[in-house]
Amino acid sequence: MAQQDPTSSQEKITLDIGGMTCASCSLRIEKELSHLPGVGLAEVNLALEKANIVFDPRLISPHQFVEAVTGIGYQVRQETYRLAVEGLDEVPVKTRFEERVAQMDGVYKVVTNAATGTATITLLQGIGDIHNVVQGLEREGFHISLQTDQARDPKDAERRSALIRLLVSLMLTIPLWLAMGEMFVRVGPRWLANPWVQLTLATLVQWGPGWSFTRRAYQNIRHGNANMDVLVALGTLSAWTFSTYNVFAHGPLFFDSSATVITLILVGKYLEAVAKGRTSTAIQEMLALRPKTSQVLQADGTYRPTDVDAIAVGQFIQIRPGDRIPVDGVVTEGHGLVDASLLTGEPELQSVSVGSTVSAGTIHQGERAFIMQAQGIGQDTMLAQIVRAVEEAQAGKAPIQRFADRVSNVFVPTVVALAVLTFVLTGGLTANWTAALLHAVAVLVVACPCALGLATPTAVMVGSGMGARYGILYRNGEALERVSQVTRLAMDKTGTLTEGRPQVIAVLPYGDVLEAEVVGYAASLEAEANHPLSRAVLAYAHNVSRPAVEGVYTEEGRGVVGEAASGEGTVVVGTEALLRDYGIIWPQTWETSQIAEWMQQGATIIYVGLHDRLLGAIAIADRVRDDAAFAIQRLQANGYRVSMLTGDRLPSAHAIAARVGIEDVHAELSPTEKAELIKQWQAQGERVAMVGDGVNDAPALAVAFVGMAVATGSDIAMHTADVTLVRPEINAAGQALLIGQRTMAKIRQNLFWALGYNLVGIPLAAFGVISPALAGGAMAFSSVLVVTNSLALRRMTIDTEPSGHQPIKESNKLWNV
Numbered sequence: 001m002a003q004q005d006p007t008s009s010q011e012k013i014t015l016d017i018g019g020m021t022c023a024s025c026s027l028r029i030e031k032e033l034s035h036l037p038g039v040g041l042a043e044v045n046l047a048l049e050k051a052n053i054v055f056d057p058r059l060i061s062p063h064q065f066v067e068a069v070t071g072i073g074y075q076v077r078q079e080t081y082r083l084a085v086e087g088l089d090e091v092p093v094k095t096r097f098e099e100r101v102a103q104m105d106g107v108y109k110v111v112t113n114a115a116t117g118t119a120t121i122t123l124l125q126g127i128g129d130i131h132n133v134v135q136g137l138e139r140e141g142f143h144i145s146l147q148t149d150q151a152r153d154p155k156d157a158e159r160r161s162a163l164i165r166l167l168v169s170l171m172l173t174i175p176l177w178l179a180m181g182e183m184f185v186r187v188g189p190r191w192l193a194n195p196w197v198q199l200t201l202a203t204l205v206q207w208g209p210g211w212s213f214t215r216r217a218y219q220n221i222r223h224g225n226a227n228m229d230v231l232v233a234l235g236t237l238s239a240w241t242f243s244t245y246n247v248f249a250h251g252p253l254f255f256d257s258s259a260t261v262i263t264l265i266l267v268g269k270y271l272e273a274v275a276k277g278r279t280s281t282a283i284q285e286m287l288a289l290r291p292k293t294s295q296v297l298q299a300d301g302t303y304r305p306t307d308v309d310a311i312a313v314g315q316f317i318q319i320r321p322g323d324r325i326p327v328d329g330v331v332t333e334g335h336g337l338v339d340a341s342l343l344t345g346e347p348e349l350q351s352v353s354v355g356s357t358v359s360a361g362t363i364h365q366g367e368r369a370f371i372m373q374a375q376g377i378g379q380d381t382m383l384a385q386i387v388r389a390v391e392e393a394q395a396g397k398a399p400i401q402r403f404a405d406r407v408s409n410v411f412v413p414t415v416v417a418l419a420v421l422t423f424v425l426t427g428g429l430t431a432n433w434t435a436a437l438l439h440a441v442a443v444l445v446v447a448c449p450c451a452l453g454l455a456t457p458t459a460v461m462v463g464s465g466m467g468a469r470y471g472i473l474y475r476n477g478e479a480l481e482r483v484s485q486v487t488r489l490a491m492d493k494t495g496t497l498t499e500g501r502p503q504v505i506a507v508l509p510y511g512d513v514l515e516a517e518v519v520g521y522a523a524s525l526e527a528e529a530n531h532p533l534s535r536a537v538l539a540y541a542h543n544v545s546r547p548a549v550e551g552v553y554t555e556e557g558r559g560v561v562g563e564a565a566s567g568e569g570t571v572v573v574g575t576e577a578l579l580r581d582y583g584i585i586w587p588q589t590w591e592t593s594q595i596a597e598w599m600q601q602g603a604t605i606i607y608v609g610l611h612d613r614l615l616g617a618i619a620i621a622d623r624v625r626d627d628a629a630f631a632i633q634r635l636q637a638n639g640y641r642v643s644m645l646t647g648d649r650l651p652s653a654h655a656i657a658a659r660v661g662i663e664d665v666h667a668e669l670s671p672t673e674k675a676e677l678i679k680q681w682q683a684q685g686e687r688v689a690m691v692g693d694g695v696n697d698a699p700a701l702a703v704a705f706v707g708m709a710v711a712t713g714s715d716i717a718m719h720t721a722d723v724t725l726v727r728p729e730i731n732a733a734g735q736a737l738l739i740g741q742r743t744m745a746k747i748r749q750n751l752f753w754a755l756g757y758n759l760v761g762i763p764l765a766a767f768g769v770i771s772p773a774l775a776g777g778a779m780a781f782s783s784v785l786v787v788t789n790s791l792a793l794r795r796m797t798i799d800t801e802p803s804g805h806q807p808i809k810e811s812n813k814l815w816n817v
């Protein structure tokens with residue numbers, strides 16, 4: 001596989017695809033793209049209208065993707081911008097400009113006009129960002145102004161023209177209904193019954209608003225594909241052709257059928273598009289969290305409103321009460337009260353002061369303004385990362401969809417065959433070829449491949465959007481599906497069940513060793529390590545002198561080792577076993593009762609040794625997360641087995657486990673042993689979700705059926721985890737499982753409905769129980785129903801109280817100093 005070849009480079013792009021009507025379309029595009037050279041993976045999402053492509057940029061360029069997609073009759077949506085460029089009338093400037101622009105990310109086409117001094121740049125939607133292009137060009141020394149700031153969303157235009165088509169179609173069809181009614185109830189003007197009037201109206205519908213179906217059907221058939229349009233076009237065209245023939249042959253007319261089917265399907269498709277648009281509201285809401293302008297410090301010392309896109313790293317920004325924070329950064333003056341609920345789902349306001357980090361998209365709810373300095377802008381902000389993560393999850397396919405894809409692949413040909421069969425059998429048996437044709441037409445238009453195609457992706461979109469609202473990010477549709485099957489949770493102790501902000505609570509020097517010596521040596525080593533325990537030691541040792549050490553390295557899950565620069569020997573900090581391994585002689589009787597007592601209270605003990613001498617021990621305690629006990633109890637009440645895995649000693653582990661209500665404790669595990677244990681459980685048929693913070697549990701996260709990473713700090717780019725919990729709460733793990741279950745239930749419901757609809761609808765149509773017009777209406781609304789059903793997921797309540805159980809009300813204070 002290309003990804004495993006170290007010499008190949010992989011890039012990923014997302015294209016916006018237009019013109020798809022059902023799963024046959026998305027599968028066809030997928031096939032076309034994945035057969036291109038240099039493409040590793042191509043996934044096309046029908047609901048989002050997006051194609052995700054992983055490719056090797058040295059073998060293929062995005063231009064070829066666009067050609068491939070348009071070549072089989074679909075469009076890649078583009079955005080067009082006009083720029084005024086200074087000096088464009090000089091040939092060298094013009095040439096250089098064209099060269100530069102063409103090389104920029106996402107630029108599909110550039111057309112310059114020397115006479116007007118303007119350039120028209122076409123960007124591929126989803127890849128190109130006009131602000132980046134403009135900034136890049138300005139860095140190259142061009143003087144540019146953007147004339148149309150916001151490209152019109154091509155989807156809006158599509159939707160508008162769809163609405164116009166549907167209204168035109170409706171206006172032309174209503175007279176046909178009246179003509180129909182006239183035959184029965186004798187109302188309405190007589191001339192409507194005139195065959196020529198009917199022919200005119202139906203022809204206008206068929207070749208006006210209905211042309212889009214015929215055109216796309218033709219394009220599909222020409223490329224060896226059969227999609228929904230083929231069914232609609234075949235059905236309506238045969239009704240129309242036969243009626244037209246009958247105008248001359250004086251036979252029965254059923255122009256109203258073809259026109260009604262077209263009108264109803266246009267209505268259905270329009271409603272479907274509107275509903276599909278709503279499945280991504282979670283992301284749009286998140287993007288709207290960014291303000292347009294903010295108060296940025298100018299050279300003259302005043303704060304003035306500045307476009308958020310123009311904020312640079314290092315600039316100072318004034319955040320007034322009620323302001324939205326524009327970029328990621330750190331507070332440099334004053335303090336604030338930040339509401340991050342829309343970003344992470346965390347309901348409580350966080351108070352921030354000088355040195356605290358703040359994230360773009362959060363809201364300042366305090367009384368007074370504070371000043372922050374920009375650190376992360378644009379695509380680097382946590383908000384941007386979250387949005388990207390959600391978008392990626394939404395675009396990917398859940399495994400359950402493969403089933404729908406398989407059905408879709410043969411769906412249209414099967415339906416066409418059934419329609420032919422209906423025509424031949426009904427005609428042959430009854431000799432009524434008019435009825436035979438009507439039945440066949442009904443079969444063609446009642447069959448709905450779109451509901452089947454939309455069943456999974458719309459639910460995945462709404463589900464992952466719901467997750468984002470609660471600060472739960474699924475890596476892809478597969479992760480969403482997997483969490484629904486979890487049977488057991490393995491919880492890491494440090495940083496997961498506890499807050500991951502451990503503090504030194506006591507130092508116990510051995511013999512006549514000085515406390516400063518114990519702390520000093522420990523700090524020298526810990527300065528080079530990256531472990532929550534290191535931070536605790538360093539914070540405690542901030543005014544203790546640290547002896548120089550060399551060649552420091554980390555013994556994963558055991559401690560840190562180095563050489564004293566003074567030549568006194570090896571310095572070791574970590575577990576008792578580690579110190580023994582390095583030849584430190586353990587004193588027979590030494591304060592063991594004191595240490596045991598600390599461990600009983602949940603503290604972690606680390607030891608410090610030099611050469612062969614024990615210098616002492618440091619006790620470090622971490623607060624248990626506020627909601628841990630409640631969340632664990634809730635998980636257990638919901639039937640999950642919960643276990644604790646830790647590298648720490650058993651007594652300390654038991655102390656914490658008792659506090660949160662976990663009975664199954666596995667202590668003194670190395671990172672690989674944690675992974676082994678999970679493998680063992682999985683071999684016994686359990687599906688394990690490992691919840692960890694990514695420090696020393698990456699192997700376990702990787703082997704687990706589901707890896708859930710509790711995000712620490714502002715780095716949520718945890719690409720190895722299936723689920724990232726942005727909100728630092730254990731309860732989020734349970735909510736992640738719940739959202740997965742609900743989403744999968746919704747998908748099953750959708751698939752059941754979509755399949756059942758076709759299984760019932762097609763026979764009914766074949767036996768003439770439903771007329772073609774009714775069939776068309778049913779088909780249109782069945783897909784609307786599927787999307788609406790997915791949207792109902794948004795109303796799911798993720799309550800935070802356990803059902804029937806009271807949260808344990810126990811003091812969370814770990815240490816009584």
Ligand SMILES: Nc1ncnc2c1ncn2[C@@H]1O[C@H](COP(=O)(O)OP(=O)(O)OP(=O)(O)O)[C@@H](O)[C@H]1O
Pocket residue numbers: 492493494495526529530531533534556557558559560573574575604605606645646647648649669670671695696
């Ligand atoms: N940087 C370090 N300094 C000192 N001791 C360490 C260090 N890293 C690990 N240790 C020792 O090794 C033990 C196991 O470490 P490990 O990182 O595997 O687990 P942990 O952080 O205690 O807990 P958990 O496994 O729950 O995350 C720790 O309890 C500690 O005694």
Ligand SMILES: [Cu+]
Pocket residue numbers: 228447448449450451779780783
């Ligand atoms: Cu349909």
